[in-house]
Amino acid sequence: GGYVKFAGDANAASMPDAGATEAAAKDPGNFHAKPVWQRALVVVAGPMANFILAIVIFAAAFMIIGSPVSEPRVDAVMPGSAAERVGLKPGDIIVSIEGKEMKSFDDVVMAVIMRGGDELHVKVDRKGQIIDMVVVPDVVEDKDASGNVQRVGRLGIQYNAEQGARTYERLGPVAAVAKGWERTYFIVDMTLRYIGKLFTGRESAKQIGGVISIADTASTAASMGFFTFVSAIAFLSVSIGLINLFPIPMLDGGHLVYYGIEAVRGKPLGPNAQEWGFRIGFSVVVMLMVVGTWNDLVRKFASVFGS
Structure with a gap:
């Protein structure tokens, strides 16, 4: 490039x-x-391009391959799970979680995955009767196909436990773009929730990954099919755009902070203040890269030596 x-x-x-x-x-x-607002628009354009690219990738995949079709139905409840404790039963249809309509089982998974330990208000359709429940998803460690361990929220329910059937429905352009926006928003929401829990001590920094994790994820996604591969590319694009918006000097978000200060003060920060800001920002970025690479190496050694 x-x-x-x-x-x-x-x-x-x-x-x-x-x-x-x-x-x-x-x-x-x-x-x-140029005026501050024009410079700010230029800075925002980069991350926005990442988000738009992700929406386009998702939309294209939903039009060409299709969107996974699954009813938000409970076919099985795992013993000792959060679902069993709250009284969910096979045959229940999950209508909504936290007021958001559940259109598929995938919607249920996405609504819960980053809400482990949180109280969730759930509406369930049980043979035509609407039941309100409050469930706290369990926090479990889940190993993905690349061997990376992540802490995720889980209800402990299964869909199509006996048949394992999964079908895809091709979407029209409007529906595909809407679904692409929904998936992109989910990635942003999931990432921000993780960061929030990281600062409050509810998540571990061990989940931060670096270039090795990115390579492993891309390789694994490619072996799992085209839909999974393009989804991984879209996920990476969203992550890059979101990280660039972090209020760290040297990143686009740091520039926006400087421009905000300039708009309030009527003049930019002095050269010394900006220089120190960029030095601190550079140190933070390097630290995150070191942490990510270290975590990647630890996971690699653990997978090789079985510890």
């Missing part, structure tokens, strides 16, 4: 040098001479 630099940018991080302000005053075409 290539990188196109705006006139006036000193580097890829859009950090102006000491003479940027003076140059901007003399050249109206200079990036740093």
Whole structure:
């Protein structure tokens, strides 16, 4: 790929040098001479492109391959599970979770996966009778196809336990885009919930992964079929866009913070303040990369030596 630099940018991080302000005053075409809102739109455009790409990928997959079709029906309840404790029974239809309509069993899985330990209000259709329940999904450690262990929420119910049937329905353009938006929103929501739980001590930083995890996930997804592979690409695109919006100097989100301060103050932060901000931001990014790589290596050694 290539990188196109705006006139006036000193580097890829859009950090102006000491003479940027003076140059901007003399050249109206200079990036740093543009109004704050225009510079902010330029910065937001990158992450937005990631989100739009994910929606397009999902939509194309739903139109070409189709969307998994499954009724939000309980076919089996696992002994000792959260579902058993709350009284869910085989044959129950899950109507809604936290007020959101459940159209498929996949919707149920996505509504619960990042809500382990949280109280969820569930509406169930039992032979025509609507029953309100409050269920707390169990938090379990789940190993994916790449061997990565993740803490997820689980009700302990199964769909089509005996037949294991799974069909796909091709969607029209409008429905496919809507479904693509829904999947993209789910990834953003799931990531933000994880970060929130990470800061409150309810999740472990051991789940953070690096380039090795990305490579493993891509390889595994490719072996599991085209739909899974393109879904992994879309997931990665959303993750990149979301990470770029984090309020860390050096990332797009950090620039937006600087522009917000500039809009309030009427002038940008001084060069020293910006420089220190970028240094701190760089340190945070490097630290996250080190943590992710370390976790990847630990998982690799554990999988090799069986510990």
